[in-house]
Amino acid sequence: MTMNHNSNTPALEVREISKYFGSVIALSGVSMRLLPGEVMCLLGDNGAGKSTLIKTLSGVHKPDEGEYLVDGRPVSFDSPREALDHGIATVYQDLAMIPLMSVTRNFFLGSEPTAGRSIFKRFNVQRAREIVREELSKMGIDIRDPDQPVGTLSGGERQSVAIARAVYFGAKVLILDEPTSALGVKQAGVVLRYIAQARARGIAVIFITHNPHHAYPIGDKFTILKRGRTLGTFTKRELPREKMIHLMSGGDELERLEHELRGFHDQQADILADAIHEEEELY
Amino acid sequence: MSGQAIDKGKGDERLLRESFLKRWLRRPELGAVGGAVLVWIFFAVVAGNRGFLSLRGAANYLEVASELGILAVAVALLMIGGEFDLSVGSMIGATGMITAILSVHYGWNIWAAILVSLFFALIVGAINGILVIRTKLPSFIITLGSLFVIRGATIGLTRLITGRTQIGGVKGALGYDSASALFTSGVQIVDPASQRGLSADFPISIFWWLLIAAVATYVLLRTRPGNWIFGIGGDEDAARNVGVPVDRMKIILFMLTAAAAWLVATTQVLATGGADTLRGEQREFYAIIAVVIGGTLLTGGYGSAIGAVFGALIVGMVQQGIVFTGIDSDWFMVFLGAMLIVAVLVNNYIRKHAAEAK
Numbered sequence: 244m245t246m247n248h249n250s251n252t253p254a255l256e257v258r259e260i261s262k263y264f265g266s267v268i269a270l271s272g273v274s275m276r277l278l279p280g281e282v283m284c285l286l287g288d289n290g291a292g293k294s295t296l297i298k299t300l301s302g303v304h305k306p307d308e309g310e311y312l313v314d315g316r317p318v319s320f321d322s323p324r325e326a327l328d329h330g331i332a333t334v335y336q337d338l339a340m341i342p343l344m345s346v347t348r349n350f351f352l353g354s355e356p357t358a359g360r361s362i363f364k365r366f367n368v369q370r371a372r373e374i375v376r377e378e379l380s381k382m383g384i385d386i387r388d389p390d391q392p393v394g395t396l397s398g399g400e401r402q403s404v405a406i407a408r409a410v411y412f413g414a415k416v417l418i419l420d421e422p423t424s425a426l427g428v429k430q431a432g433v434v435l436r437y438i439a440q441a442r443a444r445g446i447a448v449i450f451i452t453h454n455p456h457h458a459y460p461i462g463d464k465f466t467i468l469k470r471g472r473t474l475g476t477f478t479k480r481e482l483p484r485e486k487m488i489h490l491m492s493g494g495d496e497l498e499r500l501e502h503e504l505r506g507f508h509d510q511q512a513d514i515l516a517d518a519i520h521e522e523e524e525l526y
Numbered sequence: 527m528s529g530q531a532i533d534k535g536k537g538d539e540r541l542l543r544e545s546f547l548k549r550w551l552r553r554p555e556l557g558a559v560g561g562a563v564l565v566w567i568f569f570a571v572v573a574g575n576r577g578f579l580s581l582r583g584a585a586n587y588l589e590v591a592s593e594l595g596i597l598a599v600a601v602a603l604l605m606i607g608g609e610f611d612l613s614v615g616s617m618i619g620a621t622g623m624i625t626a627i628l629s630v631h632y633g634w635n636i637w638a639a640i641l642v643s644l645f646f647a648l649i650v651g652a653i654n655g656i657l658v659i660r661t662k663l664p665s666f667i668i669t670l671g672s673l674f675v676i677r678g679a680t681i682g683l684t685r686l687i688t689g690r691t692q693i694g695g696v697k698g699a700l701g702y703d704s705a706s707a708l709f710t711s712g713v714q715i716v717d718p719a720s721q722r723g724l725s726a727d728f729p730i731s732i733f734w735w736l737l738i739a740a741v742a743t744y745v746l747l748r749t750r751p752g753n754w755i756f757g758i759g760g761d762e763d764a765a766r767n768v769g770v771p772v773d774r775m776k777i778i779l780f781m782l783t784a785a786a787a788w789l790v791a792t793t794q795v796l797a798t799g800g801a802d803t804l805r806g807e808q809r810e811f812y813a814i815i816a817v818v819i820g821g822t823l824l825t826g827g828y829g830s831a832i833g834a835v836f837g838a839l840i841v842g843m844v845q846q847g848i849v850f851t852g853i854d855s856d857w858f859m860v861f862l863g864a865m866l867i868v869a870v871l872v873n874n875y876i877r878k879h880a881a882e883a884k
Contacts, residue, residue: 323767341760343828352757353768355750365748390552 252315254279254447255300255331255416260309262295269295271471272309277416277464282438282448283476284458286490287468293451296468297418300449301333302326313416330415334405334422342394346386347371349393350378350408378407382440384433399430403437410441417441418449423457435461455488554821555833557873561819561865562836562843569847578850581717581726588728591842592735593790595835597809598816599739600786602834603746604779605817608759608826609665611780613654614813616676617787618806621647622794623680626801629699631688636699636796644788650676651784655777665780673810681803694800702796709789710797731793735835738786742831751775759826815862816841819869821877828877840865 256276262269270292277283287293298304300311302320311318313329320326323333340349351371358367375389384403386396393401402422409417419438423431431454438448438461452458458465465482467474467490474490550556569578577583597614604611621643628639654672658665684691696702712729746752757765758772766772787806795801820837822829841862848858 324769327767327769341757341764341827343760343823344756348753348756352753352765353770355753357750364750366750366753368748392552 251278253277253312254281254314255449256310256312256315257300257306258310258312260299260306260311262299262304263307268471270299270306273468273471273473274309275466275473275476277447277449279415279447280442280445281463282442282450282461283464283466284462285449285451285466285468286458286487290470291468292471293468294420295471297333297420297449297451300326300416301331301418327412330413331418332409332412332414332416333418333420334402334409335420340393340401340405343392345390346393346396346404347375347389350375350404350411354412374411378411379404382407382410382437384437397430398426399433402426402434406434406437406441410444410446414446416447416449418451420451421453422450423452423454431457455484459484459487551876551879553832554823554828554830554873554877555836556821557869557876558820558833558836558840561869561872562839565840565843565847569843569850573847573850573852576850576852578847581715582724583846583850585715585726585728587839587842587846588732589842590845591839592729592731593793594809594812594816594841595735595838596731596738596790597783597786597813598820598834598838599735599742599831600783601813602817602820602822602829602831603742603755604783605814605822605824606746606759606826606829607755607776607779608762609658609776609779610669610814611654611783612666612669612810613650613672613676614783614787615806615809615811616673616680617647617650617784618791618794618809619801619803620650620676620680620791621788622791622801622805623684623693623803625792625795626693626696627684627687629702630693630695633700635701636696636705637701639699640705640792643791644785647784647788648781651781652777654784655780658780659773659776677803677807684803691803692800693802696795696801697799705792706796709793729793729797734789734793735838739831739835746831751778755779756827759823759828761827812841812862815866818866818873821873837869 253276259272302323355366356370357364372389379386422434466476624643625639628634629636657668712727714725716725754770816837817834820833
């Protein structure tokens with residue numbers, strides 16, 4: 244947080260990074276840059292290398308080749324904690340929230356506010372509650388009771404709490420791994436609004452999603468991955484909605500498949516159409 | 527007498543505001559508190575006129591409960607942290623024997639012997655923890671192994687050194703009086719209900735039990751390490767990712783359970799004046815039963831030290847209560863096993879409802 248927020252210095256930049264697992268090339272020469280207050284949507288098929296890229300950015304993997312810069316300075320992370328200390332916070336799909344623990348206890352796990360000194364130092368639960376309530380209401384979420392177990396929150400609320408936690412602890416770059424994929428329309432809206440809030444605070448966001456209807460309204464830039472390479476980064480102007488949807492939903496391959504299926508018997512076609520529909524949602 | 531106290535408690539409960547009640551419903555120890563009341567009422571009715579309700583009766587079951595409770599509170603912390611320690615029973619035998627051999631066979635001052643056995647307990651606890659972390663094996667397996675290793679080594683070494691498996695004469699050891707004051711003294715209270723002026727002896731272990739439970743509760747609910755224990759038990763990787771020192775905390779928790787076993791052993795050795803290589807057998811199971819009855823999840827991440835206190839109280843009341851009823855005490859185990867299962871079912875039910883209450 245001490246570094247100056249020059250809006251021309253990318254909050255996060257990777258240059259030509261590659262990652263190999265044995266003989267498998269998971270990432271090959273991927274480059275991208277992200278300015279503070281920008282939302283970049285990371286798009287790509289399953290196996291395109293999205294997970295590897297996220298894990299490399301968040302300090303789980305080390306890139307085998309290429310440069311990784313945060314605030315214009317080269318970095319090399321040995322653990323997710325180190326990345327976190329540099330302001331790179333990742334909110335995973337499975338959340339890393341503990342369902343049986345209260346919202347407050349989850350929020351501050353590992354960074355509990357304290358009061359008192361030496362052996363009388365205690366976890367200031369009262370203050371923690373106040374902060375949680377305040378932080379969440381700032382983002383437009385009204386938690387009924389900060390002491391309720393996280394397991395009792397809805398999916399959208401959980402995601403929002405996880406994001407609020409990252410923002411509160413000084414994240415400069417927020418990596419969100421499919422935060423809306425398991426959510427209904429309303430819940431997804433809550434999370435998207437939250438991403439907009441984070442952007443307004445000058446936080447750079449990398450948003451991974453399979454849903455073009457979630458990606459398009461919020462994204463400033465779109466980076467498309469395919470087989471471990473980038474097909475490029477496009478601004479919203481360069482990439483009309485239809486083209487993006489086309490790219491995201493499997494593009495030509497799916498069109499060919501649809502063509503092929505048109506000849507089938509009605510009933511079978513119905514079943515298969517459902518299957519395609521499901522597949523589309525997956526992609 | 528104490529029957530009125532219970533009735534009063536019930537009256538208060540009905541007066542509580544709903545939000546407060548809901549908050550209380552969320553506490554893990556609710557089932558155990560209710561269970562303790564039920565068990566007490568049961569024995570008050572069945573064996574009330576045979577001494578269960580007397581002050582001596584209370585001292586009787588509280589003493590049993592306190593020795594188990596000291597163990598159970600430490601085991602509760604460990605289990606909330608997601609690990610087991612099956613070696614506490616043999617640790618009681620081993621540390622008791624170390625104290626007895628050093629003070630009687632080698633003529634040490636008993637304080638030195640007690641400190642050495644504490645040191646031994648802490649080392650073995652740390653080894654348990656380090657093994658669990660390094661091997662990534664379930665602590666159930668690691669400590670099942672150390673359960674046998676410690677017990678076997680205790681019997682083997684004791685026989686090798688002294689030629690026996692039991693050692694007496696601790697009461698004659700140097701420094702016994704001062705050590706006894708700290709670990710085995712008691713408070714005698716004359717029972718006002720007794721015509722013959724009988725007095726009840728409340729041992730100091732009850733005080734240790736409640737003190738340890740109070741400290742453990744404070745640590746769990748109001749300190750950073752307490753929050754970490756919940757986090758580690760709930761999701762170890764998630765806790766590690768946010769910077770919780772998972773390994774260090776686990777090792778400390780294993781050292782704590784071993785130290786609790788040492789305290790129980792020390793109390794026993796000083797109270798009885800001797801040690802037996804077999805002492806503490808099956809205590810690990812009793813402790814786990816008390817903890818689970820107290821509402822702690824077997825899988826970690828949820829539970830309470832207060833629950834363990836009430837769990838131990840229930841076990842103590844049942845164990846001694848059966849004696850008062852005149853039923854053969856062989857049936858104690860049947861009661862205990864059945865109660866464990868019922869308690870877990872009830873606790874699950876409560877937890878589900880507490881989680882759903884929005």
